[in-house]
Amino acid sequence: MSFVAKKHVSHNQFGYMIVDESTGQCLGGFGANYYRPWVFPLYTPNGLTVLQEFPYDHPFHTAMWVAQGPICHNGNESHFWPSPPMRIADEPLFENMGRMDVGDPEIIALEQGIRFRLNSIWRDKNGEAVLDEERTVELLSSNEGTVCNMWSKKTASYGALEYRQSKFGSVGVRVEPRLLPELGGVVLASDGRRGTAEVAIDQECTYVAYENSLPSGERFGLLMTILDRETEQAGIKTGPWFVRDYGLAAYNATRHESIYSNMGESWTIGLRVAAYDGSMNNHRADSIMAL
Numbered sequence: 001m002s003f004v005a006k007k008h009v010s011h012n013q014f015g016y017m018i019v020d021e022s023t024g025q026c027l028g029g030f031g032a033n034y035y036r037p038w039v040f041p042l043y044t045p046n047g048l049t050v051l052q053e054f055p056y057d058h059p060f061h062t063a064m065w066v067a068q069g070p071i072c073h074n075g076n077e078s079h080f081w082p083s084p085p086m087r088i089a090d091e092p093l094f095e096n097m098g099r100m101d102v103g104d105p106e107i108i109a110l111e112q113g114i115r116f117r118l119n120s121i122w123r124d125k126n127g128e129a130v131l132d133e134e135r136t137v138e139l140l141s142s143n144e145g146t147v148c149n150m151w152s153k154k155t156a157s158y159g160a161l162e163y164r165q166s167k168f169g170s171v172g173v174r175v176e177p178r179l180l181p182e183l184g185g186v187v188l189a190s191d192g193r194r195g196t197a198e199v200a201i202d203q204e205c206t207y208v209a210y211e212n213s214l215p216s217g218e219r220f221g222l223l224m225t226i227l228d229r230e231t232e233q234a235g236i237k238t239g240p241w242f243v244r245d246y247g248l249a250a251y252n253a254t255r256h257e258s259i260y261s262n263m264g265e266s267w268t269i270g271l272r273v274a275a276y277d278g279s280m281n282n283h284r285a286d287s288i289m290a291l
Contacts, residue, residue: 001141003027005107005114014105018114018139027139027146028275030116035083035099037118039064039137042148042222042275050210050222050275052174052247059085061174061248064273066152068169068254070096071122071130072162078124081168093168098124100133113140113147122154132157144288145276149227153268156261163259163267167242171271172250175210175222181245185212188221188280190238197243204238207285208249220277225289226251227270234272235289 002021009015015031028042040063041049051063060067060082069079078098086094099122106117118135131154138149152171154161163169179185181196188209193199200208211221228236240255242248251271253259261267274288 001112003109003113003141005116016105016107016114016116020141025141027113027141028148030105030137030139032100032102032118036062036065036067036080037100037102037120037135038062039139039148039150042139042273043146044220044275044277045141045145046218046220046277048218048220048275048277050176050179050220050273052176055174055247057087058174058248059083059087064148064150064173064271066133066135066150066171066269068163069093069166070164070168072164073124073130074159076124077164078122078130079168080122096125098122098130110138110140112142113138129158131155131161140291142274142288142291144284144291145223145274147288147291148273148275149270150273151227151232151268151270153266154261155266156263160263161261163254163261165256165258166254167252169252169254170250171269172242172248172252173222173224173271173273175247175249177247178214179210179212179220179222180247183212185210187243187245190282190285192282197245200241200243202240202242202255205241206235206238207289208241208243209280209285210247210249211280218277219279220275221280223274223276223280223285223288224249224251225272225285227272229268229270232270233289234291235286
């Protein structure tokens, strides 16, 4: 295998597709616009995408992304959950909307894929710096499917921060519509749970998955597991999960409580997403978490 990151955006922003030059297999992509970076697409080995870049009614649910809001800094609130375009007139989320001012990514070739390292400054609506972020994104080929690991390390470089308790955070995905229960899909969770999002939302789960079969009979899915911030191992943390049948699925560390960082302190979160062909079970999920 010989993986390369092929650039396909030539403006001020960036966009890369990760390709195995020896076979032509495409793992997925990573890019950014003026407001934020995100991962899209993410393909199974058979070439099926498991992410939706954004839905009509929530254009800021950008495939696989990191976002947070509100964040309190020097007595002011900034919201980094939304990004344009606005979904409805006078959307309150946009009143104090910030953006992620990203630099050029460092690209590192790995045996099984590509690693990106990206530094950005999260700025408030006036352009003032709120925090520094170091983003690491890995797109990897494995025996169990295509794996994307994403970590976000946020540092309070410009004063103390409060990441306020909210449903708007912290790292997650927007699921490909064909995997959703409305179209015959199923939500899976550890311990053999199957059904709708109710089997996972606010439940302790080492993994959450969406899965469905196409009319051809071909089955595919997406599995998520939290990457522990100290050990970078999967399956250690079990929530909080914010999972919906309409396709938003996130590890939301601020769902039930605020998180505080003093000046100079960092807060790190991570998520592993696997795009797989076939069916998921606990044994296979354990193999993905052990990668």
